[in-house]
Amino acid sequence: MEYNPRQIEKKWQNIWEEEGAFEPSADHHKRKKYILSMFPYPSGRIHMGHVRNYVIGDAIARYYRKQDWNVLHPIGWDAFGMPAENAAIKHNLHPKKWTYENIDYMRKELDSLGLSFSKTREFATCNELYTRWEQEFIIKMFESGLLYRESTVVNWCEPCHTVLANEQVEDGCCWRCGTQVVQKKMPGYYIDIVKYADELLGDLKLLEGKWPQQVLTMQSNWIGKSVGLNFKFALSDDSIARLGGEFDGFSVFTTRADTIYGVTYAALAPEHPIVKQLLKLGAVADAPQIEAMAQMTERERAQAPKEGYALGIDALHPLTGEKVPLWCANFVLASYGGGAVMSVPAHDQRDWEFAQSYHLPVKQVIQGDMSSGAFTLSGTMMGSGEFDGMDSVEAKAKIIGLFEAKKLGQAEVNFKLRNWGVSRQRYWGAPIPFVHCDSCGLVPEKVENLPIVLPDDVVITGEGNPLQNHPTWSHCHCPQCGKEATRETDTLDTFVQSSWYQLRYATDPQKWRTEGINKADANYWLPVDQYIGGIEHAILHLLYARFFTRVLRDLGMCDIDEPFDRLLTQGMVLKEGAKMSKSKGNTVDPDQLIAKYGADTARLFVLFAAPPQKELEWNDSAVEGAFRFIKRLYDRKTKATFRDLPQIDHSMLSSESKEARAKTYEALRKSTEVYENSFTFNTLIAACMEALNALDKQSDPAVWSEGIYILLNLLEPIIPHVVTELSDELFGRANLSGAIALKDEVFVQDSITLAVTINGKKRTEIVMPSDASEAEILASAKEAGTKWLEGMSIIKEIVVPAKLVNFVVKPS
């Protein structure tokens, strides 16, 4: 019979569904594996990035299930978010309807790939039951002081009367109406992730070897811990007067206290209160330029050339009392270190460049080469009074000590990490469960009133905030005093939902109505043993989820610190050199691939095309080979005449049959490493292809039967439909449970081939008995290499066992 993927795949998908084959056991005594691929945003259709993500996860889940682990492999939908509202604006569709229709369509697409998901645990984060528990967590965070309200700047479009996401700002203008976007101060909700910064940073060490080093480095840099000195610059008397007596100084943070004597100016961010005050009093010459600077986003400023304006006021150097002129500069971040820096052009590259541009003095205080810019290393102190001659590392500690002793400042730890802004002025999100009461202020909703659900009757135009525009929704009564009050109209960032879904999946769905997270279930299943997702989530999602899990732990919901034990970051699927994404519209439709070749071919192809960690540049012509391999495998079923793993006397076989067995067992040996550690499925598939090629070159029925028995076992996680079909027919599926033992005798070689290299360059080869001594090998190698050794004297002889011989020679 011909290979018919359509029929085979449908057949086994139905059987698996009927058997509930992928539902985990509730028995917490069983050894478990929690295999999780990041859940998708229901954008409409799946793309190749999804296929890659879910096929990798599925192969790992199937591998462990085959070894009789209790496997949790769930799927769900990250269902809130902006694209649903964009669809509403563009096509006048309700976000809820759009989202659920997308989910239904994408579920069918994923089903057609034969993914082994636990279906009873599927949910969408826009479900009210999910929102209900999330709102309770948010209230608990507020009550524990971790969540607070504060004003910061957002992108604002005046005509649309709405806050814009960074993505919605194109060249500084609104994506809808093209108006220049302004930076506007607005209140929002924040979660104090900085409070957990030290734990999040320190625990990265526990993930060494389990997460890609690249991700650990990125997270560590993102948290950006630095230890230094915080001190206060006093303002000169005339400067205080110019500021109307409102300020007498300002704080700065520096990691280079050792360069304090090299300060020649100080710089403030355009948002700094002192700058604001000068602008307010009209007491600064370059006010329009400074205001323009304040209108730029942080990233625009970082990309712009360094720019600054003298403020015409002075601070006093804390140790020398000298006047230090103040500048307002675009490279000073308002969000870090108090929005002010001391500037030491001699020992900081950024300050040096700025000083060059504005002809500011440079004062060297550490000995070192300054011919090509700032000297930023440590060294011997100079021009620093009592610290001269001291090593700068030692001087740094001494100077901090001096500031502390004189009560001028103190040692301080600073983080680049900023608190997590979780509020969005949008409709399609989880409502933030608070009420604004004229008498009581900000009051959390009563837990028994949760969930606070979205109204369905909204008009979404892109103008204003639909919840604010709604005639009645925000009218409510204060949960505390009962007076008329206003419901909060902000909704939660969608990163909040994706920060605890791994705990929700672990909770038995029968408890979903009464519990957000079941502690016993969570403690059994968590941490996720293998998490799989795109490298683009390396920082934000993974850091927020690590943080949120710890917060829930501290609120008593679980006993987990790290949610994800091991992480595999798949490379992106690129097309035309760029990320395939819904916003760029450069997607490839996997449905056509599946319709033409079947799910097994699609699965094999996506795993064979490249190692998972690497970027995959899309190329549809390579699918053919994957299909051909499956077909060949299928056609060889007639070669398996034994119904079980045969007993074989290796020594009696032809050399071709020996080679076939060696290749087969080589693939088997490789498989453990691939499925459990490296995930380089492409090399395992290549090894299986080599084994099949070698089996084809011989005709021993026992070797054939053994080969097919083993190859089916190795390939089941990758191409499960065709493998189960063949295994069912040939071996009654006996080869699909448990591990197959290696047989060492098949790897024993009679002879080995060694390369003969001269000065590292390969010249020829020799074949030696595998038990040849080093002396015998050298003798043979010299004989084989006579041609290149004539007239040369051998300086050194190197024998690398089973690999090569190298002669280091020179003309004699």
Place this chain on the structure above:
RNA sequence: GCCCGGAUGGUGAAAUGGUAGACACAGGGGACUUAAAAUCCCCCGGCUAUUGCAGCUGUGCCGGUUCGAGUCCGGCUCCGGGCACCA
């Protein structure tokens, strides 16, 4: 701009510091066929040479360490990801 990666034949790729290009795709040649498809066999980095054996060169660029570097180190180039309201 800052942080993190990547670069190997026409293409996707393989290679514990030890014979570069396994395994595939595309291409070329052949067998089978009335023909085509499918299948099977052979060739396939570049240059030079050739009846034949062969020689040189080659893993983005420049330099270094080493008996030996695609792999380690330093400096670049180009491409990609992230940069806190896309997910």
